[in-house]
Amino acid sequence: MDLRELLDKKQFIFLDGAMGTMLFEKGLKMGDIPELLNITKPEWIIDIHKQYISAGSDIFYANTFGANRYKLAKSGKSVEEVVKAAIDCAKKAAEGTDALAALDVGPIGQLLEPAGTLSFEEAYDIFAEIVRAGKDADLIVFETMTDLHELKAAVLAARENSDKPIITTMTFEQNMRTFTGCSVSAMANTIGGLGVDAIGVNCSLGPKELMPVVRELAENTDLPIVLKPNAGLPDTVTGAYSITPQEFAELMTELIPLGVKIVGGCCGTSPAFISNLRKAFAGKRYVKQQFKPFSVCCTPANTVVIDQPRVIGERINPTGKKRFKEALLSNDIDYILSQAIEQVHAGADILDVNVGLPGIDEKQMMVRVIKALQSVTDLPLQLDSTDPEVLDAGLRIYNGKAIVNSVNGEERSLNTVLPLVKKYGAAVVGLCLDENGIPKTAEERFAIAEKIVSRAEALGIGRENVFIDCLTLTASAEQEGVMQTLNALERVRRELGCQTVLGVSNISFGLPSREIVNSNFLTMALTKGLTLPIINPNIDAMMQSVRAYKLLANFDKGSKDFIAAYGSAAPQQKKAAEPADVDLPYAIANGLKGEGAKITEKLLETQPPMTIINELLIPALDKTGADFEKGKIFLPQLIQSAGVAQSCFEVIKSFLLKSGAKAESKGKIVLATVKGDVHDIGKNIVKVLLENYGYDVIDLGKDVDCQLVVDTAREQGVKLVGLSALMTTTLPSMEKTIKLLREQYPGCKVMVGGAVLTPDYAKEIDADFYARDAKESCDIAKLVLG
Amino acid sequence: MGSRGRDADALMPLVTECADRLSKAMFPRYTCRLFEINASEDSIEVCGTELVLRGQSIKEHLEGCQKCVLLCATLSAGADKLIRQLEAADMAMAFVTDCLASSVIETVCDEAEQEMRSRLPKSYFTWRFSPGYGDLPLDLQGTFLNVLEAQKRIGLNVTESGMLVPAKSVTAVIGVSDRPIARAKQGCVGCNMYNDCKFRKGGDHCGS
Numbered sequence: 003m004d005l006r007e008l009l010d011k012k013q014f015i016f017l018d019g020a021m022g023t024m025l026f027e028k029g030l031k032m033g034d035i036p037e038l039l040n041i042t043k044p045e046w047i048i049d050i051h052k053q054y055i056s057a058g059s060d061i062f063y064a065n066t067f068g069a070n071r072y073k074l075a076k077s078g079k080s081v082e083e084v085v086k087a088a089i090d091c092a093k094k095a096a097e098g099t100d101a102l103a104a105l106d107v108g109p110i111g112q113l114l115e116p117a118g119t120l121s122f123e124e125a126y127d128i129f130a131e132i133v134r135a136g137k138d139a140d141l142i143v144f145e146t147m148t149d150l151h152e153l154k155a156a157v158l159a160a161r162e163n164s165d166k167p168i169i170t171t172m173t174f175e176q177n178m179r180t181f182t183g184c185s186v187s188a189m190a191n192t193i194g195g196l197g198v199d200a201i202g203v204n205c206s207l208g209p210k211e212l213m214p215v216v217r218e219l220a221e222n223t224d225l226p227i228v229l230k231p232n233a234g235l236p237d238t239v240t241g242a243y244s245i246t247p248q249e250f251a252e253l254m255t256e257l258i259p260l261g262v263k264i265v266g267g268c269c270g271t272s273p274a275f276i277s278n279l280r281k282a283f284a285g286k287r288y289v290k291q292q293f294k295p296f297s298v299c300c301t302p303a304n305t306v307v308i309d310q311p312r313v314i315g316e317r318i319n320p321t322g323k324k325r326f327k328e329a330l331l332s333n334d335i336d337y338i339l340s341q342a343i344e345q346v347h348a349g350a351d352i353l354d355v356n357v358g359l360p361g362i363d364e365k366q367m368m369v370r371v372i373k374a375l376q377s378v379t380d381l382p383l384q385l386d387s388t389d390p391e392v393l394d395a396g397l398r399i400y401n402g403k404a405i406v407n408s409v410n411g412e413e414r415s416l417n418t419v420l421p422l423v424k425k426y427g428a429a430v431v432g433l434c435l436d437e438n439g440i441p442k443t444a445e446e447r448f449a450i451a452e453k454i455v456s457r458a459e460a461l462g463i464g465r466e467n468v469f470i471d472c473l474t475l476t477a478s479a480e481q482e483g484v485m486q487t488l489n490a491l492e493r494v495r496r497e498l499g500c501q502t503v504l505g506v507s508n509i510s511f512g513l514p515s516r517e518i519v520n521s522n523f524l525t526m527a528l529t530k531g532l533t534l535p536i537i538n539p540n541i542d543a544m545m546q547s548v549r550a551y552k553l554l555a556n557f558d559k560g561s562k563d564f565i566a567a568y569g570s571a572a573p574q575q576k577k578a579a580e581p582a583d584v585d586l587p588y589a590i591a592n593g594l595k596g597e598g599a600k601i602t603e604k605l606l607e608t609q610p611p612m613t614i615i616n617e618l619l620i621p622a623l624d625k626t627g628a629d630f631e632k633g634k635i636f637l638p639q640l641i642q643s644a645g646v647a648q649s650c651f652e653v654i655k656s657f658l659l660k661s662g663a664k665a666e667s668k669g670k671i672v673l674a675t676v677k678g679d680v681h682d683i684g685k686n687i688v689k690v691l692l693e694n695y696g697y698d699v700i701d702l703g704k705d706v707d708c709q710l711v712v713d714t715a716r717e718q719g720v721k722l723v724g725l726s727a728l729m730t731t732t733l734p735s736m737e738k739t740i741k742l743l744r745e746q747y748p749g750c751k752v753m754v755g756g757a758v759l760t761p762d763y764a765k766e767i768d769a770d771f772y773a774r775d776a777k778e779s780c781d782i783a784k785l786v787l788g
Numbered sequence: 789m790g791s792r793g794r795d796a797d798a799l800m801p802l803v804t805e806c807a808d809r810l811s812k813a814m815f816p817r818y819t820c821r822l823f824e825i826n827a828s829e830d831s832i833e834v835c836g837t838e839l840v841l842r843g844q845s846i847k848e849h850l851e852g853c854q855k856c857v858l859l860c861a862t863l864s865a866g867a868d869k870l871i872r873q874l875e876a877a878d879m880a881m882a883f884v885t886d887c888l889a890s891s892v893i894e895t896v897c898d899e900a901e902q903e904m905r906s907r908l909p910k911s912y913f914t915w916r917f918s919p920g921y922g923d924l925p926l927d928l929q930g931t932f933l934n935v936l937e938a939q940k941r942i943g944l945n946v947t948e949s950g951m952l953v954p955a956k957s958v959t960a961v962i963g964v965s966d967r968p969i970a971r972a973k974q975g976c977v978g979c980n981m982y983n984d985c986k987f988r989k990g991g992d993h994c995g996s
Binding site for chain 2: 031032033034109111112113116117118119146148173175177179180181182183205236239240241269303336339340343347377378379593635636637638639641642644645677678679680681683686687690729730731732735
């Protein structure tokens with residue numbers, strides 16, 4: 003019998019208990035690699051498996067938890083050797099019984115980007131290697147996972163390299179989150195969509211403490227639920243666990259009504275726990291959780307349930323935006339991030355991401371932008387592209403459950419996009435158009451919606467995951483079409499029960515006072531049942547319509563959100579001083595960002611951009627720099643002033659782009675935190691300051707490969723490279739980078755900085771300059787580049 | 789933040805707001821355990837584990853001690869994430885929050901140390917000595933964390949270059965003795981920042 007049959011035929015499935023706890027008793031030292039015992043002490047491992055099998059485990063975990071490339075690196079053994087030995091032990095132990103041996107896979111032990119340095123792709127490779135080595139196991143278990151992204155890489159590796167059943171469990175703390183901040187709902191909605199056979203929780207807490215975690219899980223999944231808790235809570239100092247096998251088994255039975263199907267024990271448990279579990283569960287019946295599918299998208303820390311209108315921000319899109327196009331062409335990811343952050347602050351729930359532009363590699367850009375966005379915002383993303391390859395790459399890398407924008411009624415689209423949606427467990431926007439274009443009438447659009455839903459359902463994509471877009475036409479061109487859109491939307495909502503999407507802003511194209519038309523059309527659509535308006539949340543009138551509607555339609559209970567946004571209880575917005583009261587130097591000195599931008603706009607009406615930069619901005623910055631050196635102001639204030647200057651530069655840049663001119667650059671500088679180093683706040687502060695002095699900074703980020711610095715500097719013809727390192731262990735990377743620069747790109751100046759550097763050491767590793775702080779790095783730039 | 793004790797009132801609203809955000813985003817945790825130690829010529833063996841503490845500095849630090857506490861603490865991934873998000877939105881806030889977090893993690897260590905002290909009432913403790921101080925190598929972080937099962941218990945990891953992730957984390961060794969210890973207080977001389985310290989240059993000290 004395999005796992006799938008067991009799930010069908012048995013009331014409950016019993017797993018094993020702890021391996022580590024048993025190994026310590028046999029004499030394993032703390033800090034040792036337990037997986038090597040598969041080779042050196044196979045008799046220990048076989049004995050432990052046998053004890054669990056005779057205690058009643060239907061499934062036991064082979065001793066492969068940490069058998070990955072990274073953890074075995076210094077052991078002299080390969081993953082294949084260790085995993086094969088472990089599966090051999092397991093097979094020997096199971097001989098003559100029905101027990102199933104699981105390939106047991108734990109976290110790699112390195113955090114993925116952006117928290118750590120491991121890339122998603124590397125994580126995938128590491129897991130794929132283990133899965134292939136463990137091909138003789140009966141099933142694959144991923145357990146004790148705390149990072150959703152890592153678990154997603156693991157599940158994809160298993161699905162693409164094996165056809166064995168998969169069980170996944172993550173580890174949650176008392177705050178209902180994993181160590182990396184992943185929620186139970188995010189796990190259920192992300193991993194549940196990837197085609198695993200059972201999902202659950204293990205480790206960290208005892209059965210009693212895990213009850214709320216299991217409850218939340220049952221509300222978010224239809225899959226069989228796995229529960230493998232610790233023997234209560236450990237003492238922080240002795241490490242001893244708190245409950246007996248009898249207490250454990252008793253507490254576990256209390257979780258049966260929540261839908262628990264597969265049970266076992268984690269740290270501190272032993273065969274006695276499993277035999278007691280067997281006894282306590284005997285005669286009890288499995289109670290499947292009552293689960294009703296609902297529409298949702300998520301990131302690890304933010305689950306957005308679409309049980310009321312949710313705003314999709316439309317600003318990450320180059321269509322009709324010169325500045326955005328320029329950002330895409332020049333790889334200016336920071337500008338794209340600024341567009342995201344503005345929408346987050348304005349109140350968007352979800353962000354649409356469209357980076358399609360002729361002349362760029364859309365697939366590569368989509369992956370880069372998703373990674374960058376997910377490192378700075380928790381909002382779920384809607385991946386917007388017409389190219390299935392771009393969608394595939396984006397869905398793969400996305401951390402959470404995404405929305406795909408979009409599929410339509412055309413055969414080609416249905417056949418290419420829907421399988422991706424299914425594979426990655428996403429939701430999808432279905433556009434009501436097909437080979438014949440956009441139908442005129444509501445009836446015809448409804449028919450296409452119906453077709454999309456039925457095709458999705460045929461592939462196993464529930465209609466809760468299909469969001470229908472009845473398409474907004476421009477009122478000035480097709481006035482009679484407006485109500486057709488709204489009537490189709492109403493029918494979709496009522497008759498198909500799907501969520502509805504609508505790009506709102508198109509409606510007013512070609513009309514004056516577009517905001518009036520947009521916000522009123524939005525309200526009309528909301529009353530017809532629009533749940534996912536795609537709008538510009540930075541326009542107050544739009545968010546006002548949404549918030550007012552939610553209040554009036556009784557979604558915003560007690561008007562809480564409305565009052566928070568507009569009521570007197572809200573923190574008083576700093577009253578923007580009139581530009582007349584404040585001049586640019588004052589705004590910069592006092593960190594008044596909004597004012598700085600406004601004054602710059604005003605000044606541009608009468609003065610040439612370069613005059614503003616050279617006669618106002620730079621002198622003001624120099625003054626704050628001097629104040630900082632004298633100790634009159636401190637670093638946060640210097641950064642704030644720089645931030646104001648940056649917003650002024652941004653205004654000038656947009657102005658120049660509109661007039662067709664190119665912003666003048668004072669020169670390019672490459673910045674990088676060296677290989678192995680992940681502390682990059684210092685480098686980022688330097689970047690902000692340099693940019694505000696008018697330099698173009700090419701920021702390579704942290705943990706940057708030495709050769710990449712050289713290649714970038716050479717390709718871009720850069721005259722100054724800035725390197726930062728915070729740890730003594732990463733200084734050799736800095737030295738190596740400088741050495742490579744000297745060999746391959748002589749003439750380029752290098753400045754270095756970071757907590758562990760000294761002027762002497764900078765000289766020793768052949769740097770041209772040592773920058774004590776961010777201000778000094780600007781002085782150096784001035785010296786080198788002018 | 790570079791104020792070095794000078795009047796920084798203008799910064800306080802910013803500091804208060806950052807402190808508020810940090811306290812909501814972080815989830816401090818620690819774990820520590822007591823071990824017997826065995827000194828040899830150039831290293832200290834932590835009994836019952838794979839961990840060997842090498843170098844002259846740790847030998848001196850643990851001189852006269854029969855046991856040691858291994859301690860690790862973290863503010864959690866939430867603190868790192870907040871700082872990262874602020875870096876994109878508001879660098880001044882990011883910087884202030886980063887400084888606050890560096891200070892809070894020491895408080896968490898104090899708490900852990902206090903728990904140990906209350907459990908071992910008749911013992912004397914040294915100050916906290918971390919890998920990377922003096923000649924105690926950073927590359928033992930991996931084994932150090934394994935011994936404490938730090939990844940599983942508090943979500944603390946280490947990169948190949950010996951950096952702790954989450955970044956706002958600490959590992960430390962405290963010597964424990966049944967007799968008073970001569971070098972119980974940390975002075976400036978033993979500090980890594982000795983040559984470059986801005987406090988010391990100003991004739992002051994940082995207080996630890």
